[in-house]
Amino acid sequence: MTDNNYIIALIGSVLILAGIVELLRRRQLKEKYAVLWLLVGLVLVIFTAFPALLERISTALGVAVPTNLLFFVAILFLVGVVLHLSWEASRLENETRKLAEDVAILRMDVAELKREQERAHELEQKD
Numbered sequence: 001m002t003d004n005n006y007i008i009a010l011i012g013s014v015l016i017l018a019g020i021v022e023l024l025r026r027r028q029l030k031e032k033y034a035v036l037w038l039l040v041g042l043v044l045v046i047f048t049a050f051p052a053l054l055e056r057i058s059t060a061l062g063v064a065v066p067t068n069l070l071f072f073v074a075i076l077f078l079v080g081v082v083l084h085l086s087w088e089a090s091r092l093e094n095e096t097r098k099l100a101e102d103v104a105i106l107r108m109d110v111a112e113l114k115r116e117q118e119r120a121h122e123l124e125q126k127d
Contacts, residue, residue, distance in 0.1 A: 024037075
């Protein structure tokens, strides 16, 4: 990697990490994901700052091309994120259905109370 490419990659990695920190600071990223994304940002900065580290790790694991290891780990990470988000979506869908059922029951109760109140008011006026 040329010096110019190295500097651009390092600046990009630091900007991504800064973006993650900013999202956390503005509370636009949930705390339960904070550690995960900060870890991803730090790993990105470390591998960008020390590209030989990825080569050493891939050699130790028997992977011929370091970028193949990087892509493999990234794909595993993304599959894990998608699986987790699918689980969250299913859980939220069930919770939304339950809340909608509760709201429907409460609306029926309110309507029943209004009818009873109107009947009582009508009976008072007749007497």
